[in-house]
Amino acid sequence: MxxxxxxxxxxxxxxxxxxxxxxxxxxxxxxxxxxxxxxxxxxxxxxxxxxxxxxxxxxxxxxxxxxxxxxxxxxxxxxxxxxxxxxxxxxxxxxxxxxxxxxxxxxxxxxxxxxxxxxxxxxxxxxxxxxxxxxxxxxxxxxxxxxxxxxxxxxxxxxxxxxxxxDDADDPHDVWAGVLPLTGSWQPPVTDPHATRPVPAHISRRVGTLSPA
Amino acid sequence: MxxxxxxxxxxxxxxxxxxxxxxxxxxxxxxxxxxxxxxxxxxxxxxxxxxxxxxxxxxxxxxxxxxxxxxxxxxxxxxxxxxxxxxxxxxxxxxxxxxxxxxxxxxxxxxxxxxxxxxxxxxxxxxxxxxxxxxxxxxxxxxxxxxxxxxxxxxxxxxxxxxxxxDDADDPHDVWAGVLPLTGSWQPPVTDPHATRPVPAHISRRVGTLSPA
CATH class of the missing domain: 2.30.110.10 (Electron Transport, Fmn-binding Protein; Chain A)
Structure with missing residues (x-):
């Protein structure tokens, strides 16, 4: 590459x-x-x-x-x-x-x-x-x-x-330290009030998968 | 305001x-x-x-x-x-x-x-x-x-x-339409390998709450 x-x-x-x-x-x-x-x-x-x-x-x-x-x-x-x-x-x-x-x-x-x-x-x-x-x-x-x-x-x-x-493991201030992770994820689709068709698989399969916002 | x-x-x-x-x-x-x-x-x-x-x-x-x-x-x-x-x-x-x-x-x-x-x-x-x-x-x-x-x-x-x-409810193309919501949320904290203290409440209470990324 x-x-x-x-x-x-x-x-x-x-x-x-x-x-x-x-x-x-x-x-x-x-x-x-x-x-x-x-x-x-x-x-x-x-x-x-x-x-x-x-x-x-x-x-x-x-x-x-x-x-x-x-x-x-x-x-x-x-x-x-x-x-x-x-x-x-x-x-x-x-x-x-x-x-x-x-x-x-x-x-x-x-x-x-x-x-x-x-x-x-x-x-x-x-x-x-x-x-x-x-x-x-x-x-x-x-x-x-x-x-x-x-x-x-x-x-x-x-x-x-x-x-x-x-990066400050050598700092003498003795407190908890770490990372608070943040993730984005797709939620269940909200169907348009005028739509009559069911949610297609290519949309519904994304629910719960991760994505950054 | x-x-x-x-x-x-x-x-x-x-x-x-x-x-x-x-x-x-x-x-x-x-x-x-x-x-x-x-x-x-x-x-x-x-x-x-x-x-x-x-x-x-x-x-x-x-x-x-x-x-x-x-x-x-x-x-x-x-x-x-x-x-x-x-x-x-x-x-x-x-x-x-x-x-x-x-x-x-x-x-x-x-x-x-x-x-x-x-x-x-x-x-x-x-x-x-x-x-x-x-x-x-x-x-x-x-x-x-x-x-x-x-x-x-x-x-x-x-x-x-x-x-x-x-915005296109009037479009004759008859397919599912709607919104796929995306949310960000805080995940369980990852403690620094050098830290010896427990996760303080002001951090742990954020887990699961929503936040945009």
Whole structure:
């Protein structure tokens, strides 16, 4: 597995022991979630917008309305994905922290043209809700036209992971210390009051499985 | 409860039915989580960094190492907090989405001076891990000096909430539709291998309670 590029932006400056530079770590973070935070600069001011994503071997895909301000960027954006795995409860307040896995991806978004949109939307839909592409109604030509899809290369990325117990075992303050884990899990589906069909297996089988929020 | 300010940046442009403009909605989002995404501009490029926060009636507080690049900002930053409550599984792929609660806060961070740091750190610690301020060892003078704390006013903020079933009940594609809820919950604590004390009640009582990741 090749390494992630190391640029001035993605080089691990601080807490280097938490940095990962292999592509497998990046894909593990991408696979474990479906919501990212997209950072853009608008009139010189940063704007951070939560949005869903899909990805393949080369790109992360974001989508939204053609009217969406955050999807009109032609300069570098930053996409951050974060999974919070627990609280690190140390002996000292100073060493308190969070166990997490996160990825930051930098790139100039490419706006997909109509020919490319459908396969990117399929990738995105199947990442978020596997089975729904074949089950739900696929986008009409009009719906596709109303949708912007951005592709951002996975080339320039950095990954950070912090796991395990607190780092202050040598602190003389003699109290309990450890980690309070946090997990996300899918709950039983809530059927739309107007729906008459039963919950399909590709949805119900997710109940109880873990997923970061 | 007074309204949030409406500026060009926080006015709800799109999906206005999802916008909230009351301060109670902002505090509900702040209260329900502890990790935000801080957006800054560095050399003209956006950078989105996950970090923990605390807050009071007027400010959100972020902290980190004095060496942290994202905490040296003297221009406007954007802090976004997002809770993902479930997947909206519609009849059409187009209407698929996420139930969520999110807040965006814009402000020029103020770097707290040493006299103010301790109370802000207490606020932050007690938000993330209630009871730990009195239980763990408080910051030494040296640790405080190594910590940057930013206060960002809650004045300019916007809140968006999407809940409930899909919006396409009128779509003729006759399939199951509904919401697949996602919840985060605290798991049994994992004791540090070097700790000899039992898990204190203020930690163990959180197990099983809900929290967004």
């Amino acid at each position: 090749s390494d992630l590029s190391s640029t001035g932006r993605t080089r691990h400056r601080r807490l280097r022991e938490q940095g990962r530079s292999d592509r497998a770590s990046l894909f593990a973070v991408l696979q474990a979630g479906f919501v990212c935070h997209l950072g853009v600069v608008s009139d010189g001011v940063p704007m951070v917008v939560p949005t869903v994503y899909g990805f393949d071997a080369d790109y992360i895909y974001l989508h939204g309305s053609v009217a969406s301000q955050s999807l009109t960027q032609t300069t570098t954006v930053c996409v951050t994905i974060t999974h919070v795995d627990g609280l690190v409860l140390a002996r000292s307040v100073f060493e308190h922290g969070v166990n997490y896995r996160s990825a930051m991806i930098y790139g100039v978004p490419r706006r997909l043209d109509s020919d490319e949109k459908l396969s990117a939307l399929r990738c995105l839909t199947e990442h978020i809700a596997p089975g729904q592409w074949d089950y739900a109604r696929r986008p009409s030509r009009k719906e596709l036209a109303a949708t912007t899809i951005l592709a951002i290369s996975l080339e320039e990325a950095s990954v950070k992971v912090r796991q395990g117990p607190p | 007074s309204d949030l300010s409406s500026t060009g940046r926080t006015r709800h442009r799109r999906l206005r039915e999802q916008g909230r403009s009351d301060r109670a909605s902002l505090f509900a989002v702040l209260q329900a989580g502890f990790v935000c995404h801080l957006g800054v501009v560095s050399d003209g490029v956006p950078m989105v960094v996950p970090t923990v926060y605390g807050f009071d009636a007027d400010y959100i507080y972020l902290h980190g190492s004095v060496a942290s690049q994202s905490l040296t900002q003297t221009t406007t930053v954007c802090v976004t907090i997002t809770h993902v409550d479930g997947l909206v599984l519609a009849r059409s792929v187009f209407e698929h989405g996420v139930n969520y609660r999110s807040a965006m806060i814009y402000g020029v961070p103020r770097r707290l001076d040493s006299d103010e740091k301790l109370s802000a750190l207490r606020c932050l610690t007690e938000h993330i891990a209630p009871g730990q301020w009195d239980y763990a060892r408080r910051p030494s003078r040296k640790e405080l000096a190594a910590t940057t704390i930013l206060a960002i006013s809650l004045e300019e903020a916007s809140v968006k909430v999407r809940q409930g079933p899909p």
